[in-house]
Amino acid sequence: MQDIVCLEPGTDKQPDDQQVVKTPLYVQVLNFLDHKEWQTLLDYTLAQANQFVCSTTFTNQPDYRVSQSLNAVAEVQSLIVDKVKSLLPQVCQQLDIPPFFVTLIETQITAHNDGNYYKLHSDNGSYDTFNREISYVYYFYRELQAFSGGELRFCVDDSNQLLEQQITPQQNSIILFPSRYLHEVLPVCCPSKMFANSRFTFNGWIRKSVFTNPTNW
Numbered sequence: 001m002q003d004i005v006c007l008e009p010g011t012d013k014q015p016d017d018q019q020v021v022k023t024p025l026y027v028q029v030l031n032f033l034d035h036k037e038w039q040t041l042l043d044y045t046l047a048q049a050n051q052f053v054c055s056t057t058f059t060n061q062p063d064y065r066v067s068q069s070l071n072a073v074a075e076v077q078s079l080i081v082d083k084v085k086s087l088l089p090q091v092c093q094q095l096d097i098p099p100f101f102v103t104l105i106e107t108q109i110t111a112h113n114d115g116n117y118y119k120l121h122s123d124n125g126s127y128d129t130f131n132r133e134i135s136y137v138y139y140f141y142r143e144l145q146a147f148s149g150g151e152l153r154f155c156v157d158d159s160n161q162l163l164e165q166q167i168t169p170q171q172n173s174i175i176l177f178p179s180r181y182l183h184e185v186l187p188v189c190c191p192s193k194m195f196a197n198s199r200f201t202f203n204g205w206i207r208k209s210v211f212t213n214p215t216n217w
């Protein structure tokens with residue numbers, strides 16, 4: 001059974017004492033996969049250890065993103081992507097994002113090990129990424145957890161108010177948020193430095209079609 005948790009950045013007290021609930025920064029779903037699916041994904045990830053390469057960014061800034069990624073994840077991608085697709089209407093509603101046509105759901109598995117991080121960035125700030133609408137990050141790792149840190153930190157400027165929120169990577173949970181929001185991954189501490197003890201994510205980006213209905217052309 002999945003628990004959808006919609007986290008609010010806060011509420012504003014109005015003069016007439018009515019509370020206005022603001023749009024949340026992100027949606028979190030706990031217990032996202034069942035145990036068998038979780039195990040399949042973890043086993044697959046550990047078996048692919050040698051296929052991971054240094055993570056990249058579209059802006060190619062050195063030392064901005066330090067982790068390892070696996071970009072060919074076809075064997076396991078339906079585990080996450082099908083569920084993400086089915087959640088989309090609800091997520092758009094909660095994040096106040098108008099419904100849109102999806103052109104592509106990008107996927108990768110990322111491993112953050114000792115000292116790894118990803119500095120403050122948005123996921124759609126470059127020419128190649130401008131149509132990313134929603135980012136998703138599914139967290140998983142080997143039991144017992146052998147790393148600390150690696151919080152996902154949001155720093156969002158919302159109508160002149162700076163909203164800051166830090167999320168602890170929680171086993172078998174997923175976070176979805178607007179790709180334009182500034183966020184970072186704080187440094188991970190993994191004393192064993194073993195790949196298998198990494199902070200793993202199945203993460204990606206949902207791209208929006210920029211074409212309108214062509215029947216008027």
Ligand SMILES: O=C(O)CCC(=O)C(=O)O
Binds near residue numbers: 152
């Ligand atoms: O791992 C995370 O918590 C976030 C990753 C991220 O921001 C990204 O891959 O763009």
Ligand SMILES: [Fe+2]
Binds near residue numbers: 121122123135
């Ligand atoms: Fe990101």
